[in-house]
Amino acid sequence: xxxxxxxxxxxxxxxxxxxxxxxxxxxxxxxxxxxxxxxxxxxxxxxxxxxxxxxxxxxxxxxxxxxxxxxxxxxxxxxxxxxxxxxxxxxxxxxxxxxxxxxxxxxxxxxxxxxxxxxxxxxxxxxxxxxxxxxxxxxxxxxxxxxxxxxxxxxxxxxxxxxxxxxxxxxxxxxxxxxxxxxxxxxxxxxxxxxxxxxxxxxxxxxxxxxxxxxxxxxxxxxxxxxxxxxxxxxxxxxxxxxxxxxxxxxxxxxxxxxxxxxxxxxx
Amino acid sequence: xxxxxxxxxxxxxxxxxxxxxxxxxxxxxxxxxxxxxxxxxxxxxxxxxxxxxxxxxxxxxxxxxxxxxxxxxxxxxxxxxxxxxxxxxxxxxxxxxxxxxxxxxxxxxxxxxxxxxxxxxxxxxxxxxxxxxxxxxxxxxxxxxxxxxxxxxxxxxxxxxxxxxxxxxxxxxxxxxxxxxxxxxxxxxxxxxxxxxxxxxxxxxxxxxxxxxxxxxxxxxxxxxxxxxxxxxxxxxxxxxxxxxxxxxxxxxxxxxxxxxxxxxxxxxxxxxxxxxxxxxxxxx
Ligand SMILES: Nc1ncnc2c1ncn2[C@@H]1O[C@H](COP(=O)(O)OP(=O)(O)OP(=O)(O)O)[C@@H](O)[C@H]1O
Ligand SMILES: [Mg+2]
Numbered sequence: 001x002x003x004x005x006x007x008x009x010x011x012x013x014x015x016x017x018x019x020x021x022x023x024x025x026x027x028x029x030x031x032x033x034x035x036x037x038x039x040x041x042x043x044x045x046x047x048x049x050x051x052x053x054x055x056x057x058x059x060x061x062x063x064x065x066x067x068x069x070x071x072x073x074x075x076x077x078x079x080x081x082x083x084x085x086x087x088x089x090x091x092x093x094x095x096x097x098x099x100x101x102x103x104x105x106x107x108x109x110x111x112x113x114x115x116x117x118x119x120x121x122x123x124x125x126x127x128x129x130x131x132x133x134x135x136x137x138x139x140x141x142x143x144x145x146x147x148x149x150x151x152x153x154x155x156x157x158x159x160x161x162x163x164x165x166x167x168x169x170x171x172x173x174x175x176x177x178x179x180x181x182x183x184x185x186x187x188x189x190x191x192x193x194x195x196x197x198x199x200x201x202x203x204x205x206x207x208x209x210x211x212x213x214x215x216x217x218x219x220x221x222x223x224x225x226x227x228x229x230x231x232x233x234x235x236x237x238x239x240x241x242x243x244x245x246x247x248x249x250x251x252x253x254x255x256x257x258x259x260x261x262x263x264x265x266x267x268x
Numbered sequence: 269x270x271x272x273x274x275x276x277x278x279x280x281x282x283x284x285x286x287x288x289x290x291x292x293x294x295x296x297x298x299x300x301x302x303x304x305x306x307x308x309x310x311x312x313x314x315x316x317x318x319x320x321x322x323x324x325x326x327x328x329x330x331x332x333x334x335x336x337x338x339x340x341x342x343x344x345x346x347x348x349x350x351x352x353x354x355x356x357x358x359x360x361x362x363x364x365x366x367x368x369x370x371x372x373x374x375x376x377x378x379x380x381x382x383x384x385x386x387x388x389x390x391x392x393x394x395x396x397x398x399x400x401x402x403x404x405x406x407x408x409x410x411x412x413x414x415x416x417x418x419x420x421x422x423x424x425x426x427x428x429x430x431x432x433x434x435x436x437x438x439x440x441x442x443x444x445x446x447x448x449x450x451x452x453x454x455x456x457x458x459x460x461x462x463x464x465x466x467x468x469x470x471x472x473x474x475x476x477x478x479x480x481x482x483x484x485x486x487x488x489x490x491x492x493x494x495x496x497x498x499x500x501x502x503x504x505x506x507x508x509x510x511x512x513x514x515x516x517x518x519x520x521x522x523x524x525x526x527x528x529x530x531x532x533x534x535x536x537x538x539x540x541x542x543x544x545x546x547x548x549x550x551x552x553x
Contacts, residue, residue, distance in 0.1 A: 134371055166371045169413040218366035225327055225359040226369075226380040226427065227351045233385045237378040237392065 009069070011129045016245055017059035018130045022139035024246035028253045029127045035257045036116050036123070041267035044260055045115050051256045052122055059130050069125035070118055077114050084110035137161045142240060148231070155231025163219070171212065178207050278435040278467040279303040279326050279357065283335035286321055295321040297490035298335070303435055303469055308461045310478040310498075311471045313487030314512035319471045322487070323439045326469070328353045340434050355384060358428030362440040364420035365413075373415075373423050374399065374408040380431045391430075398430040401464070402456050418449025422456055429460070435467040436460065442477065454480070475502070475516045479537045486511060503535040518542045 012018075017025075032051075039045055056063055070077070090105030128136070141158030148154050179189065182203055189200050279302060286296040296318045303309050311319050324330045325337050328344040339357045342349040358380075361367045370376040377395040386394070399405045402422040412420060421441055428436055438457065442450040454477055461468045472478055484501045486494040488511050494501050502508060502515045505523040509515070515523070522536040522545070532545045 134375070162371060163369065166369065166412065169411070170365050173413070215363075215366045218361065218363055219369070221324075221329065222359075222361055222367035223369060223379075225329060225354060225361075227354045227383040227431070228379075229351065229383060234382050235385050235388060235391065236382055237375060237388055237395070239388050 009065070009125070009128055010132045011061050011065060012132075013060055013130070015059045015130070017055060017126075017249075019243075019245060020130075020249055021240050021242050021246050022131050022135040023143055023240055024242060024249060025127055025131055026136070026139045026143065028249055029123055031253050031257065032123050033120055035260045036119050038257075038260050038264055039112070039116070040264040043267050044263040045112075045119070047256070047259055047263060048119050052119065052126065055126055059126065061126075061129050065129055066122045066125050069129075070121050073117070073121055077117050080117065081110045081114040084113050133165050134162075137165070138236070138238065138240065155234070159231075167215065170215075171208065174211060175204065175208055178204055276305050277302045277338070278305055278307070278340060279469070280338040281322075281325070281335065282337075284322075284325060284332045284337055285334040286325055286330055286332050288321075294333075294490050296325065296332075299487075299490075299492055300335075301485055301492060301495070303467050305434075306461070306465050306467055308458070308468045308480070308482045309470070309485065310481035310483070311469065311485045311487060312473075312475075312478055312513055313493075317487040318490040319487055320439050321490075323359065323437050323469070323471055326435075326437055327357050327359045329359075351384065355380070355431045356434045358431060358433040358436045360421065360424050360428060360436065360438045360441045362443050364417045364424065364444060367424050368412045368420060371411060373404065373410050373412060376412060376423060377427045377430050380427055384431070394430045394432075395426070398426040401429060401460070402426045416449060417445045418452040421445065421449070421453045425453070425456060425460075429464075429466075433466065435469065437469040437471075439471045440473065441470070442472065442474065450474070450477075475514050479516045486513070498537060499535040502537065505534070 036048060039048060052066070053063070056066060085102060085106055086100045088103070088106035088109050089101075090103030092104040093101050094104055094107065095102040131139075137158045140161070141154055144152060144154035144157065179187075183189070187200060187203060189197065189204075191197075192200070281299055281301050284296055284299045285294050287294045299318075299322060311322065313319050321330065325332055325344065326339065328337075328339070328350045331345050337344040339353045342353050342356070344350075344353055368376050369379050374395055377398055378391050381391045381394060396405070396408075399408055402425050404419065404422050404426060407415060407419065407423075412423065415423065424441075425436070436457070438453075442453050445453065457468055457470065458480065460466045470477060470481065478484055479498045479502070481498060484494070484496060484498055485492055486501060486508070493511060494504070494507065498516075502519045505515050505519065514520070516537055518536050518539055518541065519534075521542065522532045522534055525532050526534060530549070532542075532549065536542050536545055
């Protein structure tokens with residue numbers, strides 16, 4: 001049951017996209033996503049797709065990985081599509097279904113909305129496929145660092161993410177062990193209705209919870225013993241440096257945004 | 269006390285007493301001991317005798333209620349010195365999983381150095397060196413959860429080693445390992461002691477590990493009950509057993525043989541020594 005939970009979806013490689021500074025990647029992904037909200041027509045979505053395709057080719061990741069990223073969200077996307085379809089109003093009625101009137105405007109808007117979601121997910125997939133979780137936390141910490149002046153806990157947040165990433169495999173292992181131990185004593189996790197199955201999880205969760213607290217305690221002690229004292233004056237093994245690559249990527253994204261703005265002007 | 273003597277003692281505890289809040293009795297009670305430069309010391313004692321508490325007092329994780337602990341001459345009660353003390357007296361804990369912080373081996377080794385604000389270039393050279401010393405260089409970019417217990421403990425040791433400590437304290441660092449992992453860790457620790465001149469304090473329930481130390485401290489109920497070389501301590505089989513501890517198997521055998529009227533030395537520690545004793549006796553007859 002636990003084997004199919006994969007952590008992140010990093011696709012290791014050495015492409016120009018992989019080699020970019022993770023901060024630049026993170027920021028440019030945000031810009032791309034914001035630009036998606038400026039798109040006014042199918043031409044714009046075609047442009048977005050073309051841009052994404054270009055990046056994916058550069059990154060040398062198979063395009064189907066992006067599709068895979070969207071798959072778990074297909075029901076949400078379908079749901080929002082239907083919701084938009086039937087509850088938006090418009091002039092040109094295409095179809096009347098009982099109390100619902102389906103209009104052309106609603107159809108287009110629903111399509112746009114779903115497409116935006118799909119591209120949003122695919123865009124962020126490109127980021128997580130080409131950036132390891134460690135790089136991502138690093139980038140996040142450094143991007144948020146200036147906010148520390150306003151007491152925003154940037155370092156703490158990044159440290160929490162690191163520890164979570166570090167301990168998830170350990171805790172999954174432990175869950176597996178406890179589950180097997182309980183099953184050996186006749187516990188049944190698979191049959192029964194939802195409530196029965198939820199109940200069967202309790203003997204699994206309680207020991208896991210208890211041991212997590214013990215681990216947290218141990219880890220805090222070990223971190224303290226290794227001179228941990230928060231984020232001030234802390235240096236990092238890995239320094240992040242912007243390179244020409246990041247400049248080029250920024251230019252490319254700017255170009256894309258410009259095209260989208262023009263598109264909104266002419267087709268909106 | 270002269271500067272010279274100060275330098276000789278990596279850790280010096282004087283009449284140290286410590287009690288956990290809301291506990292009845294002192295976890296550590298009037299303990300005086302020292303760890304000399306280059307010494308390999310083992311602390312023994314049954315469960316709850318105060319060993320771990322004492323170790324945490326050596327690292328400024330706890331501060332004594334009474335008495336003083338000096339680490340390389342620095343008083344652990346001095347708030348200003350806490351981080352210098354922790355850098356000089358590194359600590360390895362029992363559970364390999366619960367002391368590795370980062371998601372990549374080399375980043376974990378760098379953790380202490382990052383905390384101390386060491387420049388990145390220097391961190392790089394020091395972690396490479398530390399990983400090389402514990403023979404874990406090839407795992408530098410692996411995720412910790414992919415390693416065996418013994419390997420994880422060696423990573424933890426590397427993380428301490430990178431901080432260039434004067435003394436390393438291992439609190440039952442081998443307790444959760446299989447025999448081969450235990451051997452890996454003990455070999456590493458002995459090598460650090462021999463080749464890098466780092467003082468070592470091990471806390472252990474394995475008498476075979478204790479037998480390899482230069483000096484033993486046996487605790488009972490928060491107090492020091494016996495001290496001496498492994499030979500001296502284990503030769504007193506009755507007393508050691510009274511404290512709920514074992515003696516190394518060969519010492520136990522020598523004890524039994526003596527009770528049966530065979531005149532072997534009482535302070536035999538290893539199989540080799542026992543073989544020697546038996547040969548000596550048989551050549552005499
Ligand atoms: N965090 C704590 N809070 C309260 N009491 C504690 C705490 N930790 C330890 N003690 C108590 O202090 C005493 C000494 O404990 P300590 O952990 O130092 O023993 P130990 O010799 O390391 O034992 P073991 O061999 O089981 O590791 C024990 O009586 C224990 O119950
Ligand atoms: Mg202990």
